[in-house]
Amino acid sequence: MRNIFWQTLKKNILLLVVLIAAIIASIAVSVTPPLILQYIVDSLVSGSFSAYPLLTAGILYFALNAGSGLVDALKETLITVFGQKITHGLRSAMCQRLDELPAAYFVSHEAGAVTSLFVNDVDTLENLFDSGVVSMIADAFTIFSILAVVFHLSPGLGILLCLCLPLLFLLTRYFQKRMLQAQRDNRIAVSRTNELIPETVHNIRTIHTCQQEHYLRQRYGRTIRASFDAMERSNFCDSIYSPIIITSCTVIICLMMALSVSSPSLQEIFGMTVGSVVALIAYVRRIFSPLESIGMEIQNIQSAVAGIGRLKDFFAEPIQERKEPEVPDAAA
Incomplete structure (x- = not known):
């Protein structure tokens, strides 16, 4: 698989260069506007x-x-x-490998399992690149760039952010895991409901004959209630996460303001002008978006690990050695 990745990368080197340029431009666009706003505000305040x-x-x-x-x-x-190019190269290599596998492989593996490798597991690998590694690198560089500018404008606020960001990241991961588990429980409940529908239709006469309508009603009620409870947990986490982040952002800004005027030594550490205060508030608000995205991208990477393992097992299958057809002797 590693060879497939590097071969695809060499074939699309121009795409990689443009992608890196786009990531750098995105970081620059996200960092520059508050600095311009600082210049405008400081110029208006100074009067010059x-x-x-x-x-x-x-x-x-x-x-x-x-x-x-x-x-x-x-x-x-x-x-x-870029992710689609990777999956295209991987599926092409898998098709070539499939043609080289012996018949025993198709006897021991069901057609649905092989199809799942080509569809679900490869799609998971695509998510590893487009919603995982590459996006996480871009978001990480965005956070580092914002922190570098913040440290330049106000070392005190930079220290505050370095202390708060790990705690906020752990909080983000906690809520994401809870929401992911709730969504999984909801899907399981929905799948059970979908399984009950054809079962009920197929055995409708037996159900009426044995008078088991109440029993079926209870089964449907349990699965629907499980789905409802799972969605309630997900909605609850989603509803309180944003207020917590907004409140944390406000607390950090208020703490910055309070410490910057509390004593002369802290004023030197926080050392801010009116324009830099406006810029720093903008940076504090901007830094939470990539932080939340990194949490989701870590989850996508973790989900892709299992798919990568199955793909490695597929490429590790022994292939059938093909014998060259014997050419009859012309003299004979």
Whole structure:
């Protein structure tokens, strides 16, 4: 599998270069606007400003905010295309491998299991690239870039963020695991309900004859209740997560403001102007989005591990050695 990945990478080196450029542009677009806003606010507060530089800065600020959506869309599109290139190369290699397997493999493996390898497991591997590794690298660099700018503007706030981010990340992972488990329970309950429908239709006469309508009603009620409870748990986690993150963001900003005016030594550490305060508030709000995305991307990587193991087992299957047909002797 590693050889397949590197071969696909060499064939699409231009796509990789464009993808890296798009990731760098996305990070730059997310980091630059607050700095421009800082320049505008500081210029207005100091009173030493000129209309034309401020107008240019304002146009640039709005242009970067408007272009951020286009850059992000380009980045996500390239990541998806890159993942599809990987899966295309993998499926082609699997088809070639399938042609070389002996008949004993098809006797010992059901057709549905082989189809699942080509469809479900390879799709999981695609998620590993487009919603996993590549996206996680991009989000990690975004967080590091924001932290670097924050440390430059206010070392005190940078220290606060470094202390709070691990706790918020653990909180994010906790809620994501709870929501994922609730969604799995819901799918299990829905699948059980779907299994009951054809079973009920097939045995409808027996059910009426034995007067088991109440028993079937209870079975349907249990599965529907299990689905409802699972969705309630997921909705509850989703409803309280965003307020917790917003509250944490507000607490960090308030703590920054309080510490920056509490003593002269802390004022030197936090050392902020009016413009830098505006920029830092924007950075604090921007840093939570990639943090939440990294949690989901870790979950996608974990889900892809099992699929990768099954694909490795498939490529480890012994192939059938083909004998060259014997060419009859012309002299004979």
